[in-house]
Amino acid sequence: MRILVTGGAGFIGSALVRHLVGEIGAEVLNVDTLTYAGNLASLKSVESAPNYQFLRADICDRARMQEAFASFRPDIVMHLAAESHVDRSILGAADFIQTNIVGTFSLLDTARHYWDELDARRKSAFRFLHVSTDEVYGSLGDEGLFEETTPYDPSSPYSASKAASDHLAIAWHRTYGLPVVVSNCSNNYGPFHFPEKLIPLMILNALEGKPLPVYGNGANVRDWLYVEDHARALFTIASRGRPGEKYNVGGRNERRNIDVVHRICAILDGVYSDRGPHARLITNVTDRPGHDARYAIDASKLESELGWKAQETFETGIEKTVHWYLENEWWWRPLRENVYSGERLGVFKGR
Numbered sequence: 001m002r003i004l005v006t007g008g009a010g011f012i013g014s015a016l017v018r019h020l021v022g023e024i025g026a027e028v029l030n031v032d033t034l035t036y037a038g039n040l041a042s043l044k045s046v047e048s049a050p051n052y053q054f055l056r057a058d059i060c061d062r063a064r065m066q067e068a069f070a071s072f073r074p075d076i077v078m079h080l081a082a083e084s085h086v087d088r089s090i091l092g093a094a095d096f097i098q099t100n101i102v103g104t105f106s107l108l109d110t111a112r113h114y115w116d117e118l119d120a121r122r123k124s125a126f127r128f129l130h131v132s133t134d135e136v137y138g139s140l141g142d143e144g145l146f147e148e149t150t151p152y153d154p155s156s157p158y159s160a161s162k163a164a165s166d167h168l169a170i171a172w173h174r175t176y177g178l179p180v181v182v183s184n185c186s187n188n189y190g191p192f193h194f195p196e197k198l199i200p201l202m203i204l205n206a207l208e209g210k211p212l213p214v215y216g217n218g219a220n221v222r223d224w225l226y227v228e229d230h231a232r233a234l235f236t237i238a239s240r241g242r243p244g245e246k247y248n249v250g251g252r253n254e255r256r257n258i259d260v261v262h263r264i265c266a267i268l269d270g271v272y273s274d275r276g277p278h279a280r281l282i283t284n285v286t287d288r289p290g291h292d293a294r295y296a297i298d299a300s301k302l303e304s305e306l307g308w309k310a311q312e313t314f315e316t317g318i319e320k321t322v323h324w325y326l327e328n329e330w331w332w333r334p335l336r337e338n339v340y341s342g343e344r345l346g347v348f349k350g351r
């Protein structure tokens, strides 16, 4: 099985590549342009595997994508490359429009022309998995879950760009017959998570005795999924999902942000009892503009149709994650020093 992965040097992409190369034994081509979020250090464990190749290229570059498809000849495309951070999209949406919308178009159209020329057997087996987010559905109130049929209602430039790309992916199936499958997943966490996102930022700030900035009152709810559970779900959907269908992915682990931060503090208190309660560092800061109140996923279609189930609970996953950061300073220290040191992103004058 030959799988072309885009964005494989990112957080979820690298977990997926490690799973495909190490556990599935697929031939993998990782196409990634290496933005600030792309990091080949996350792929150290597979970089010299005979079934792994890396191509540094931008998905918006049609000529490079055509060459990559023609020479690698994938059976499956798993498209994860994106600008992924909501706060950065608030400060400047241009890269989000370019990569998430124009880049997805470039990849879909390249895939369509490649797929058109395949023989009948390879044509019917081919899949294009477009990896998306639950944020396309907007915000929930206190009750209810996002289902695959929930209408789209995105709030941020990031989620609007992902919504646009989902519509393109489904349109390429309906219009051209390309065997596209779309996945919409909730918040991931785990090892190799870039420290701009809530969980790794809180872990590293707490370790360094810095304030833990909680947006607003901290009552916003996210539905957390351990990244390795997501990687398994993505392979399941790409290999067995039905063309033209959407699958929601989530771990049934809803938590308020403030409770997540308290849990991280409690784990660190257990390791460093002499540093005082880490929760004293919690600081309420100006809310994120357009901040969605609650996300929660109904993953029953994926569970019943394809037999996937999350293996980690939030309690087991967060414990593993905090310990991973304690043991892997070699990975995060250069990012904190040279790429992003944790300053507030996503606020602008007038808010």
Ligand code: NAD
Residues within 6 Å of the ligand: 006, 007, 008, 009, 010, 011, 012, 013, 031, 032, 033, 034, 035, 036, 037, 038, 039, 057, 058, 059, 060, 079, 080, 081, 082, 083, 084, 085, 099, 103, 131, 132, 133, 134, 162, 184, 185, 186, 187, 188, 189, 194
């Ligand atoms: P990430 O920001 O960690 O990684 C994105 C990767 O894409 C990086 O390696 C980057 O270099 C690469 N990339 C960006 N622009 C590119 C371009 N033009 N050409 C080629 N490569 C490019 O993102 P992530 O958190 O791993 O998310 C991966 C995908 O999953 C995204 O599509 C995101 O929308 C989706 N998603 C993320 C989450 C989450 O909680 N992180 C949840 C649901 C869905």
Ligand code: DAU
Residues within 6 Å of the ligand: 084, 085, 086, 087, 132, 133, 134, 135, 185, 186, 187, 188, 196, 197, 198, 199, 201, 213, 214, 215, 216, 220, 221, 222, 257, 288, 295
């Ligand atoms: O739901 C899936 C989405 O999850 C993905 O599509 C996105 O790519 C991914 O970044 C993530 O988006 P969020 O905006 O939910 O993640 P983030 O880690 O930025 O924020 C999680 C929550 O924590 C959110 O309610 C905002 C809050 N927050 C975040 C940061 C960085 C804080 O309170 N303080 C912070 O410093």
